[in-house]
Amino acid sequence: MAWLGFAILALVLWGITGVTQKLSTNRISSLRSFLWFCLAMVALSAIVLVVTPPHWGMATKVVVCSVAGGILNGLGAWASFRALESGGKASIVISLISLFPLLTVVLAVALLHERLTGMQMAGAVVAIAAAIMLSLEPTPPKLDA
Amino acid sequence: MGEASTSRRLPLWLGWSLVTILLWGTWGLVSKIASDGVDAYMNQLLFTVGIAPLLIFVSWKVSKGIPGENRKGRGRGVFWAFLTGILGGLGNMAYFQAMVKGGKASVVTPVTALFPMVTVLLALLFLKERLGRVQWIGLGLAFVAIYLLNA
Numbered sequence: 001m002a003w004l005g006f007a008i009l010a011l012v013l014w015g016i017t018g019v020t021q022k023l024s025t026n027r028i029s030s031l032r033s034f035l036w037f038c039l040a041m042v043a044l045s046a047i048v049l050v051v052t053p054p055h056w057g058m059a060t061k062v063v064v065c066s067v068a069g070g071i072l073n074g075l076g077a078w079a080s081f082r083a084l085e086s087g088g089k090a091s092i093v094i095s096l097i098s099l100f101p102l103l104t105v106v107l108a109v110a111l112l113h114e115r116l117t118g119m120q121m122a123g124a125v126v127a128i129a130a131a132i133m134l135s136l137e138p139t140p141p142k143l144d145a
Numbered sequence: 146m147g148e149a150s151t152s153r154r155l156p157l158w159l160g161w162s163l164v165t166i167l168l169w170g171t172w173g174l175v176s177k178i179a180s181d182g183v184d185a186y187m188n189q190l191l192f193t194v195g196i197a198p199l200l201i202f203v204s205w206k207v208s209k210g211i212p213g214e215n216r217k218g219r220g221r222g223v224f225w226a227f228l229t230g231i232l233g234g235l236g237n238m239a240y241f242q243a244m245v246k247g248g249k250a251s252v253v254t255p256v257t258a259l260f261p262m263v264t265v266l267l268a269l270l271f272l273k274e275r276l277g278r279v280q281w282i283g284l285g286l287a288f289v290a291i292y293l294l295n296a
Contacts, residue, residue: 002246002247003243003244003246003247003248003253004243004248004256004295005243006239006240006242006243006246006248007239007240007243007248007253007256007257008256008291009236009239010236010237010239010240010243010257010260011236011256011257011259011260011262011263012260012263013232013233013235013236013239014232014233014236014257014260014263015260015261015262015263015264015266015267016232016263016264016267017229017232017233017236017260017264018260018261018263018264018265018267018268019264019267019268019271019272020225020226020228020229020232021225021226021229022268022272023221023222023225024222024223024224024225024226024229025222026222027215027218027219027221027222027225028214028218028219028222028223028226029211029214031203031206031207031211032207032211032214032219032222032223032226033222033225033226033229034203034226035200035203035204035207035226036223036226036227036229036230037226037227037229037230037233038196038199038200038203038230039200039227039230040226040227040228040229040230040231040233040234041192041193041196041230041233041234042193042196042197042200043227043230043231044189044193044230044231044234044235045189045190045192045193045234048186048189048190048238049190052186054186054187054190055187058182058183058187059182061178061182062178062179062181062182062183063183063191065175065176065178065179066175066179066183066187066188066191066192066194066195067191067192067194067195068175068195069172069175069176069179069188069191069192069195070191070192070193070194070195070196070197071195071196071198071199072168072169072171072172072175072195073168073169073172073192073195073196073237074195074196074199074200075168075199076164076165076168076169076172078199079161079162079164079165079168080161080162080165082157082161083158083159083160083161083162083164083165084158086156086157086158086160086161087156087157087158088156088158088159088161088162093158093162096159096162096163096166097162097165097166097169098258098261099166100165100166100169100170100173100258101170101173101254101255101258102170103166103167103169103170103171103173104170104171104172104173104174104250104251104254104255105250105251105254105255106170107170107171107173107174107250108173108174108177108249108250108251108254109251111174112174112177112178112249112250114249114250114251116249116251116252117296119293119294119296120251120252120293120294120296122293123252123255123289123290123291123292123293123294123295123296124251124252124255124290124294126286126289126290126293127255127256127258127259127286127287127290127291127294128255128258129283129286130259130262130283130284130286130287130289130290131258131259131261131283131287132283133279133280133282133283133286134259134261134262134264134265134280134283134284134287135261135283136277136279136280136283137277137280138275138276138277138278138279138280
């Protein structure tokens with residue numbers, strides 16, 4: 001179950017970014033914030049390159065999928081900004097976007113032939129429901145004149 | 146014209162949201178395929194290569210100027226954005242490592258997608274934001290989901 005520890009670490013780190021991103025976009029535009037986000041990724045990768053010597057000679061499929069991961073993730077972030085800028089209510093857009101793991105589950109089962117137990121299937125559904133509910137910000141109380 | 150016809154068929158925001166689901170959902174799949182042949186560090190390096198064209202495009206957009214952007218507080222805003230990138234990248238590596246360690250894409254991705262539970266808790270503690278009833282239920286369900294996915 002070593003995977004779970006790393007998955008929870010990712011969850012915590014990405015969870016913190018929810019706050020730091022908000023602190024950033026409270027002060028600068030989402031575009032500038034995204035630029036510095038990407039630059040930080042480059043800086044981190046430069047450190048990784050120095051600290052852990054890269055080993056080349058990987059299968060083409062692996063390289064293509066890794067690079068595609070960056071493209072898909074980056075364009076996904078860009079598309080989510082566009083959704084918010086196109087008039088979508090943040091609570092609805094973010095809740096809707098929270099459905100993305102559902103697609104990963106479907107693709108992984110269909111293309112990678114992954115099998116889920118009944119409990120895991122229920123867990124995936126509950127996780128998606130939880131992510132949607134967490135993204136629904138409470139409505140501020142109406143102030144009657 | 147494009148805007149009007151789009152709004153009759155599919156609102157623009159809905160279209161972009163669906164594109165996001167498609168892109169991020171597929172990212173989970175390709176990350177698993179990549180993790181079967183490369184370690185988390187190398188995966189992050191190649192991930193950054195993938196992000197580079199977007200970085201160039203965004204740099205170009207920013208260099209043209211951002212109308213209405215306030216200069217006040219820019220330094221702090223940049224600091225938080227940079228920290229977001231560092232933490233996001235470290236999160237990526239943990240996500241890749243979870244898959245390298247044998248986690249299935251169909252299980253790891255729903256677990257990590259629960260990251261708003263941490264955001265919500267931190268916002269509650271440090272930003273003094275209030276949680277709605279639905280968010281509290283979501284928080285409880287997030288723990289149930291982790292238990293079930295780990296079963």
